[in-house]
Amino acid sequence: MDNTATKHKFSLRLLIDEEKNRVVLAEAGKDFVDVLCSLLTLPMGTIVRLLEKHQNPQSSIVGCFHNLYKSVSEMDVENFETQACKNVLMFPRSLKESHCRKLKMNVDDTEATMFFVCPSFRSNVSCCKVYSNISTLRCTCGSSMTRAFQIEGKEDDGSVGNKVDGVFLSCRTSFIITDDLKVALNSMGLVLNVLNGLGYSGFDKLQEMVIDVGFDEVMSLLGCLFTSEAPLTDTFLRKHCMTRKRKMLTPLVQDNIVAGEANEFLTLKVYVRKTDSVILYAECREDFVDFLFTFLAIPPEFAWELSVDNKNMGCVGNLCRSVKDLSFEKRKEAIVSKCMLPYYYDISPQLLDIFLEERVEYECLVIQNGFPGSCRFARKINKYELSNREKIVKLSPMDPKSVLCSSDHGGVGFLKGETNFIVSDDLFITPMNSSSTISLLSKLQMNISDIDEQVINISKSEAVSLLRASLITSNALTNGLSNFLSKMKPNDSTAPSSSKVSKSEETL
Numbered sequence: 465m466d467n468t469a470t471k472h473k474f475s476l477r478l479l480i481d482e483e484k485n486r487v488v489l490a491e492a493g494k495d496f497v498d499v500l501c502s503l504l505t506l507p508m509g510t511i512v513r514l515l516e517k518h519q520n521p522q523s524s525i526v527g528c529f530h531n532l533y534k535s536v537s538e539m540d541v542e543n544f545e546t547q548a549c550k551n552v553l554m555f556p557r558s559l560k561e562s563h564c565r566k567l568k569m570n571v572d573d574t575e576a577t578m579f580f581v582c583p584s585f586r587s588n589v590s591c592c593k594v595y596s597n598i599s600t601l602r603c604t605c606g607s608s609m610t611r612a613f614q615i616e617g618k619e620d621d622g623s624v625g626n627k628v629d630g631v632f633l634s635c636r637t638s639f640i641i642t643d644d645l646k647v648a649l650n651s652m653g654l655v656l657n658v659l660n661g662l663g664y665s666g667f668d669k670l671q672e673m674v675i676d677v678g679f680d681e682v683m684s685l686l687g688c689l690f691t692s693e694a695p696l697t698d699t700f701l702r703k704h705c706m707t708r709k710r711k712m713l714t715p716l717v718q719d720n721i722v723a724g725e726a727n728e729f730l731t732l733k734v735y736v737r738k739t740d741s742v743i744l745y746a747e748c749r750e751d752f753v754d755f756l757f758t759f760l761a762i763p764p765e766f767a768w769e770l771s772v773d774n775k776n777m778g779c780v781g782n783l784c785r786s787v788k789d790l791s792f793e794k795r796k797e798a799i800v801s802k803c804m805l806p807y808y809y810d811i812s813p814q815l816l817d818i819f820l821e822e823r824v825e826y827e828c829l830v831i832q833n834g835f836p837g838s839c840r841f842a843r844k845i846n847k848y849e850l851s852n853r854e855k856i857v858k859l860s861p862m863d864p865k866s867v868l869c870s871s872d873h874g875g876v877g878f879l880k881g882e883t884n885f886i887v888s889d890d891l892f893i894t895p896m897n898s899s900s901t902i903s904l905l906s907k908l909q910m911n912i913s914d915i916d917e918q919v920i921n922i923s924k925s926e927a928v929s930l931l932r933a934s935l936i937t938s939n940a941l942t943n944g945l946s947n948f949l950s951k952m953k954p955n956d957s958t959a960p961s962s963s964k965v966s967k968s969e970e971t972l
């Protein structure tokens with residue numbers, strides 16, 4: 465992380481109700497609001513990592529994402545297709561990386577994307593002509609792809625903002641931020657409306673306060689985004705996040721809320737407590753875990769978009785909606801609303817509306833029969849500049865999920881195939897080979913007849929519902945899937961459990 469950037473302080477003017485100990489609203493400049501916008505572009509995995517590093521454990525609980533992240537970090541690398549798979553899940557790459565580097569404060573500590581080739585790719589014909597963003601991948605010649613290279617013209621990407629405008633925002637003005645993170649252009653009318661809405665008839669009960677906001681406060685706001693209904697009050701007055709009382713989510717209804725084809729689905733087996741329909745555990749194959757793990761690469765702005773019925777998403781929703789209204793990119797094509805991820809988060813089946821960035825080829829200028837030395841890498845090298853001893857080699861990207869370098873990249877997941885997993889209601893995932901079903905079951909201390917086993921197909925509706933539930937509740941399976949369970953009566957003894965087991969075994 466850039467040290468100078470994190471030492472930056474923003475000035476914020478707060479209007480406070482001391483009696484009620486709350487922030488009524490804040491007035492902020494575009495540089496600070498730009499930083500707020502950037503928080504929505506960080507992959508969820510990065511957010512969890514930052515909060516765990518800089519905040520106390522309570523405020524780092526973002527729905528089920530801390531468990532999802534912990535599952536990746538604690539899972540033996542043997543379970544992943546490659547070491548790089550674990551790497552891209554623990555340090556997911558943001559496509560807004562270059563935007564964030566232009567901010568006055570970039571909180572993302574993920575290393576800048578690097579480009580690597582095999583050290584001998586120019587001299588050894590058996591080397592495959594690929595580049596990788598991760599140095600641990602192996603070339604066909606057996607070497608690791610450790611030679612880093614720079615791409616000409618990559619740094620001065622003029623497409624991102626400019627000096628006078630903001631990075632994410634187009635307006636050179638100041639902004640009003642409400643305690644629940646609705647952000648809008650500053651105006652007297654707006655301030656009056658907010659005050660009126662909160663029942664203040666004048667300024668007599670309110671105090672003005674100018675404060676410096678640094679990295680710690682931004683981290684606190686980031687945590688509060690998911691857990692608090694009053695992030696400004698919690699950050700600046702209470703100095704800690706008051707976890708809000710979690711409302712029960714209105715479950716998504718199965719039919720017609722999510723348009724789309726249901727021909728692609730994943731199957732899992734869930735164990736449900738009959739008395740209250742709580743899903744205790746799910747048993748699944750690697751495809752469902754791949755699906756859950758890609759949640760870590762999704763930034764909140766897209767998680768919010770993908771959640772379809774996103775009214776109930778508290779401050780994240782308010783901030784997302786505001787940013788969308790204020791955004792620069794609003795003027796560009798509708799691409800803002802699409803969830804775009806780096807190409808290697810392509811898993812099959814793709815149940816959410818995720819779009820993948822284009823796989824970019826680069827060209828390398830090499831000297832034929834050459835000796836080692838420097839060589840040039842660029843998106844496109846002008847052929848007319850070539851001398852007769854030089855040639856251009858095209859390098860395509862190597863998927864971190866592929867074990868051998870090849871251009872074939874279809875349908876491979878992050879995890880090795882033929883593995884069974886156990887997923888808890890709060891999305892802690894363990895491979896069956898390293899967990900004990902006996903101890904899990906005995907820990908529950910439940911009457912066996914109170915556990916019902918069901919097989920669920922996860923298609924688009926269920927997938928959207930799970931993503932939404934995992935973001936704002938700590939019971940993602942129950943909240944996300946209960947509406948998709950087949951109805952059951954408590955302690956229904958007529959269901960022949962033995963035949964059910966054999967039936968579901970076939971599908972897994």
Ligand SMILES: [Zn+2]
Nearest residue numbers: 582591603605
């Ligand atoms: Zn090689």
